[in-house]
Ligand code: ADP
């Protein structure tokens with residue numbers, strides 16, 4: 001092929017023959033219903049194999065191009081005209097007696113005619129079965145400008161011919177057990193299926209293939225970590241944990257009790273714990289974290305908890321030190337913006353072991369902080385970190401246990417794939433008395449109604465958040481300006497009588513701290529903020545939130561923001577001031593108004609966004625999915641996972657000769673992440 005086509009293929013992610021044949025069609029058109037002309041009925045979709053009697057252009061030429069053509073066809077059983085648009089350039093080729101295959105819908109228009117979607121010249125009708133374009137299930141590919149669906153079809157048809165026999169890296173025993181076709185057949189059938197059933201089987205095979213490779217990679221990684229790393233056996237005696245739990249102003253939920261049990265159990269074992277804790281906004285993950293941290297301290301170790309923002313780190317520091325103030329536990333804060341002196345003191349306490357619990361931002365791992373005896377790391381709000389950043393702590397030969405907490409923008413089904421090498425604990429119960437947040441989408445023109453409703457809350461002694469529209473991903477200067485404008489409007493026009501505060505990411509840490517403290521102590525009644533308050537901020541007296549420019553936020557972000565007001569005793573309100581310009585943003589707003597449950601919302605989100613992009617940008621270290629759809633394919637995922645873990649249990653490094661092709665395939669897929677798999 002020429003360089004232009006090669007470049008266009010490159011844009012589609014196709015660089016090798018293997019890429020080409022695994023450029024799967026997005027759907028198929030059924031052109032397999034081949035019929036003689038005399039049998040055609042009005043309204044049916046059919047394919048006709050016939051000779052051209054004559055042909056004429058139709059439509060008015062545009063810049064010398066004929067838009068369509070009409071051909072009179074004869075197949076020995078009858079005559080029929082066929083009209084096809086967009087194929088004017090075929091006019092000269094369709095000399096009388098040429099064989100063509102025409103597919104389309106039979107319509108009545110001065111007698112019967114075929115409104116054709118495709119017309120293909122064939123050399124010999126006897127070899128019809130070999131054509132890529134006609135008389136069969138015809139694949140339709142995701143195409144770009146330079147490569148239309150037809151060109152893609154031709155290239156792939158030739159690619160399959162050129163590829164020869166495609167070897168199957170999956171062990172034959174698994175294929176037999178799962179009743180799956182071999183890879184060669186599956187790839188051929190997914191492009192040019194013999195019939196509907198074969199297409200279905202081929203799809204199932206390729207979905208299994210994709211998920212199985214990922215799961216095997218994860219299983220191998222897990223096996224390796226368990227073999228090469230020893231964790232600490234935590235032997236907590238409850239001397240800190242019990243008084244902490246007793247002093248809580250509430251009883252634990254059943255889910256909290258169960259999950260704390262799972263965490264402590266995991267910490268007791270010598271294997272390094274890697275546990276994912278999923279719990280919706282407000283489900284009380286912090287208590288679980290503190291329980292783990294105390295158990296670490298009881299066993300003579302240190303615990304660290306990392307938050308994605310300084311505001312949240314600060315809040316954890318305040319609430320954890322308050323909760324532990326009567327216990328002999330030193331809690332230390334460590335953030336990037338601390339003064340040099342303060343920071344040095346903190347670092348010394350961490351290195352010397354006087355600091356028992358260290359609270360910080362991810363500066364905690366980035367800056368190579370030296371711990372005396374780190375034995376548990378808690379990562380809060382993991383979705384903000386991404387998988388790639390997953391804790392690379394290592395302490396003097398001992399791997400600390402890790403507890404990763406997330407408010408799950410990740411559906412249950414997905415976490416199996418994303419975090420397939422982690423144990424999963426789920427907090428599936430909210431503390432009693434939580435009220436659903438009355439959520440309403442409001443047009444920009446009516447936003448004052450939202451503020452009137454907020455005024456009622458303030459009147460009753462409660463507080464509110466107002467979130468500024470998001471201008472840029474990061475907190476750029478424009479965001480700050482927008483925030484300041486909104487702040488001015490609130491101060492001068494909307495709530496001139498109220499104490500309004502402003503919080504944005506560009507403020508100095510000290511300023512932020514003061515604003516948050518003032519909001520917590522109710523000195524500030526209305527907090528205007530950018531998304532810095534998105535995660536974790538916990539001020540129970542706040543009962544209303546207005547989100548301006550809500551159409552610009554992602555669904556999980558909106559859910560997180562709304563979560564700021566579901567913590568008090570008053571029925572909370574959320575106003576989404578939005579001007580949705582697309583269907584998708586309308587769907588997001590509707591979903592929020594209809595659902596409170598974060599798991600449900602994450603599934604909706606997934607359905608709206610499609611799954612292909614899930615891994616790419618946000619979750620580094622995972623390949624994009626080409627064919628599997630996790631919501632649809634959960635059953636296959638479960639099977640693939642089971643088979644993968646079984647295989648790895650038997651052959652952890654995939655050294656057995658018949659696993660070699662599999663190993664190579666996994667490296668191609670997961671790249672450098674699994675380089676260790678190939679080291680002797
Ligand atoms: P998240 O899971 O979103 O991090 P938090 O740990 O911040 O949630 O808890 C949210 C709020 O719920 C906090 O104010 C916390 O004190 C409170 N809380 C946690 N557990 C319970 C419980 N079992 N009963 C009542 N309130 C609880």
Ligand code: MG
Nearest residue numbers: 285286380536
């Ligand atoms: Mg939290």
